[in-house]
Amino acid sequence: MARNQNIARKLFSIITVMMAALCAQLSGWTAHAQAVSDADIVIVTGTRFPTPLDQVGRSVSIVTADEIAIRQQRYLYEALQSVPGVHLTGTGSVGSLATISLRGLPSKQTLVVQDGIVLNNPSSFGNGFNFANFDTTDIERIEILRGAQSTLYGSDAIGGVINIITKDGRDGFGGSAYIEGGSFDTARGAASLYGGDQQFSGRLSISAVTTNGFSSADEANGNTEDDGFDNITLSSKLRFVPVKNFTFEVVARYQDSENEFDGFSFGVGPVDGDEIGQTEELSLAGFATHTMLDGALENRLSITYLRIDQVNLTNGAPSFDAVGTRVAYEYQATIKPIEPIAIIVGAELDDQESVVTVGFGGNQKIRTISGYGLIQAKPFPFMTINAGIRHDDTDTFGAETSFSVSSAIEIPQTGTIFRGSYAEGFRAPTAGELGFNANLFAEFSDGLDVSIEQGFLDGRFKLQATYFDQKIDDLIAFDLAAFTFVNVQEFSSRGVEVSANAQIADWLSVFAAYTYVDAVNLSTTLAAGNQPKHRFNIELDLRPTPRLSLSAGINVNGSEIDGAKTLDSFTVVTLRAAYEINDSFEVFTRVGNVLDADYQDNNFGYGTAPISAFGGVRAHF
Secondary structure, three states, X not given: OHXXXXXXXXXXHHHHHHHHHHHOOOOOOOOOOOOOOOOOOEEOOOOOOOEEHHHOOOEEEEEEHHHHHHOOOOEHHHHHOOOOOEEEEEOXXXXXXXXXXXXXXXXXXXXXXXOOEXXXXXXXXXXXXXXXXXEOOOEEEEXXXXXXXXXXXXXXXXXXXXXXXXXXXXXXXXXXXXXXXXXXXXXXXXXXXXXXXXXXXXXXXXXXXXXXXXXXXOHHXXXXXXXXXXXXXXXXXXXXXXXXXXXXXXXXXXXXXXXXXXXXXOOOEEEXXXXXXXXXXXXXXXXXXXXXXXXXXXXXXXXXXXXEEEEEEEOOEEXXXXXXXXXXXXXXXXXXXXXXXXXXXXXXXXXXXXXXXXXXXXXXXXXXXXXXEEEEEEEEXXXXXXXXXXXXXXXXXXXXXXXXXXXXXXXXXXXXXXXXXXXXXXXXXXXHHHHHOOOOOOEEEEEEEEEEEEEEOOXXXXXXXXXXXXXXEEEEEEEOOOOEEEEEEEEEEEEEEEEEEEEEEOOEEEEEEXXXXXXXXXXXXXXXXXXXXXXXXXXXXXXXXXXXXXXXXXXEEOOEEEOOEEEOOEEEEEEEEEEEOOOOEEEEEEEEOOOOOOOOOOOOOEOOXXXXXXXXXXXXX
């Protein structure tokens, strides 16, 4: 890890200098903050049409930058843990593989998008995404769309979509930076600069972390070797409006990570070992938007690029070496023929390639050509209806057509919102899976969800309940006896998600979520592994004085099955505090796993963090 540690030290020096430069200008300058309601939040993830959240007929949750900041959540997976229907599976120390599943479905069926760029790794067997490496420094908000969404996003969106929107530039000039340290010899820092005007704006962020971590293989089983992690992330977003009705945007993100992890011994489980993973990730995107006919027609062209280089070393020798790339070209037209109706038509060309130098899977290419049509209608002020159809044609497994429809209805007299959706989804076999079996065909899913949302006390309390039911045919699974992937399984997931937001007082807010999931492999009649039936999360945010903010997170995970083992239920509590010294500086601290719970986190034999503490200082203007 010496190479990344040296880079990290240099980066921390840069961040320190940037903080010093900020400090020289900060006196009397203030940070910007804005509170919004569901009617103010406009999203595109659930429909592709810009739509207020309270008019979206699908199951969508939002995590905002303000929530991430007050809860001091440094990694993407931390910011998602309290969302209903979301479940994290980890494999040990900081930086070790972390995956997210939605509503009990396998993690490979969750599509991850950042600023229009699909981040799922084409060289991984399941086209999955590793949530462990994604820093939250530049995140503006996260939109979590649950349920099959292939009509909107094509393959890999059977379980849902996690859409990450990073921060833009803004009028004027500003910036922020922080440095923190704490348990496991952790040092972390980040800095952002942003600015611009109506014609040009941009944002540049840089972040880094180095930590010795803890043992990925559970210390309770005699494993004592710490597994460290280093990460550097650079990201930027630029927006240029050369003339009226023309907009150009460029997004770039680069990550360089190195993590130590432990091996696996059959019959024993995870054990200490000399294992190192090195990953470089580069994502780029360019967008051009032209609006004409007084807004009745919008044309949008995009080019996105993803490259992930991954090398795993065992005792210094490569045990896995692969490069995954994805290039996508898309045209989308939004047409508004009359006021209550909007139509989207689009076409996309997606090229994926996996080159495996060491390991299984071989070299594979997949080309997909897609066309889609969507419509949104508002026949009444209190009703929004969306429907869509999409056809995807690949050169490897054939073609699939998917359909979806959703609606949101608000009862004006009571403010009650009813939502309902039916959606189809598919997941194409990945390059890695086709490397084992060239005769695989796509998984196909259909599902529905219905929900009711009610506000009370002038909107200070909001309660939402959702029922979902989804089935998957021809699930791709690995047949160990034949040592290949096959289409043999059927899968079912149904359950209930309940969430509540309460602004109890001006200084106290509470968010709580409960998820019940009954996920079953219908081919074996066994409950899905690593999926608790019951999860409960609560977040409390307090501001007892204008300058002091406190928060607490409580995660309760029910018992679950991992192979032949049953993992006990557990409760993890996190406490955080921040104090604004003045309008430009604040100090903060947090304590993780306050109760020092000794538990297995979704994977038997992997370690979890003991009680830990961190603290630092932040400057902004």
